[in-house]
Amino acid sequence: MPRAAAGNLTVAPVQAGAQRLGARSGRSWRLAGAIAALVCAVPFAVNATDAETITQQGNGKGAAPCMACHGADGGGTEASGYPRLAGLDAAYLQRQLDDFANGTRTNAVMQPNASALSEDERAALAKYYSALPLPARFAKPAATPDAAGERLATRGDWSRGVPGCVQCHGPGGVGVGANFPPLAGQSAAYIEAQLKAWQQGTRRNDPLQLMQHVARQLTPQEIQAVAGWFAGQPLPRKEGAP
Ligand code: HEC
Numbered sequence: 001m002p003r004a005a006a007g008n009l010t011v012a013p014v015q016a017g018a019q020r021l022g023a024r025s026g027r028s029w030r031l032a033g034a035i036a037a038l039v040c041a042v043p044f045a046v047n048a049t050d051a052e053t054i055t056q057q058g059n060g061k062g063a064a065p066c067m068a069c070h071g072a073d074g075g076g077t078e079a080s081g082y083p084r085l086a087g088l089d090a091a092y093l094q095r096q097l098d099d100f101a102n103g104t105r106t107n108a109v110m111q112p113n114a115s116a117l118s119e120d121e122r123a124a125l126a127k128y129y130s131a132l133p134l135p136a137r138f139a140k141p142a143a144t145p146d147a148a149g150e151r152l153a154t155r156g157d158w159s160r161g162v163p164g165c166v167q168c169h170g171p172g173g174v175g176v177g178a179n180f181p182p183l184a185g186q187s188a189a190y191i192e193a194q195l196k197a198w199q200q201g202t203r204r205n206d207p208l209q210l211m212q213h214v215a216r217q218l219t220p221q222e223i224q225a226v227a228g229w230f231a232g233q234p235l236p237r238k239e240g241a242p
């Protein structure tokens with residue numbers, strides 16, 4: 001059915017209802033429902049468009065176009081250490097943007113961008129990226145047969161109280177819910193930078209300081225090995241948010 005006709009179908013009952021308004025309470029309830037549905041639909045549509053526009057053009061108030069660094073498909077830029085955002089959990093993404101804005105996560109590049117966004121824009125962008133499908137290249141990783149990295153990732157080192165990363169980040173590092181972000185396929189440079197940021201205290205926004213504790217036990221060689229191993233892990237291809 002053409003879109004104009006579908007539109008008429010929605011409008012006609014509203015007008016008919018309006019004429020009888022007051023005469024029958026049942027119909028006026030239905031009318032109120034129809035109007036509420038229309039009113040609710042409008043701001044949602046505007047938000048969705050805004051988020052996409054900001055990713056392409058910035059918000060005109062100091063936030064740069066996200067795609068310049070995080071890629072048009074949200075897949076990030078491996079070599080520069082710009083992380084993938086596509087398909088990550090919306091609540092996780094929103095908290096990271098809020099934390100850049102309030103300073104519990106320090107980064108010279110992201111802080112000015114996040115601070116220039118309104119709370120609504122941060123929420124809309126988190127939802128937008130979370131709903132983007134996983135770019136195809138993440139399903140076909142480069143093999144990195146690094147035994148030291150794999151051991152730390154899957155088994156940890158209990159003699160130092162370091163649990164295997166997959167205990168929290170899921171099998172193969174695919175991520176678990178809103179609290180444990182995926183590591184599989186994420187840029188190795190980015191993973192390394194985050195572990196160092198926790199060691200140095202420039203990232204200190206993790207719940208219960210779980211990552212602060214883990215990162216402080218690791219040597220530079222271990223950080224490099226485990227980052228390389230996760231960067232090479234495949235991600236199951238799934239549509240939208242987990
Ligand atoms: C000039 C490059 C650049 C631009 C533009 C940029 N980012 Fe970033 N973004 C980064 C870098 C670098 C990091 C990693 C920061 C760190 O190491 O803590 C990052 C990290 C993030 C993270 C954290 C991801 C995670 O897994 O924790 C989110 C969310 C994010 N950016 C969202 C955005 C949004 C939304 C925009 C657009 C308004 C944007 N970025 C624009 C470079 C950029």
Ligand code: HEC
Pocket residue numbers: 083152153163164165166167168169179180181182183190191192194195205206207210211214226227
């Ligand atoms: C006890 C649970 C736990 C273990 C074990 C753990 N992590 Fe984490 N990790 C977390 C939590 C929670 C976060 C999210 C922090 C936040 O919300 O800011 C996180 C976040 C991260 C991030 C940031 C991802 C992003 O998108 O910004 C990296 C990188 C990371 N962990 C690497 C590791 C590595 C490597 C290991 C193993 C050496 C490991 N983690 C073990 C709980 C854990």
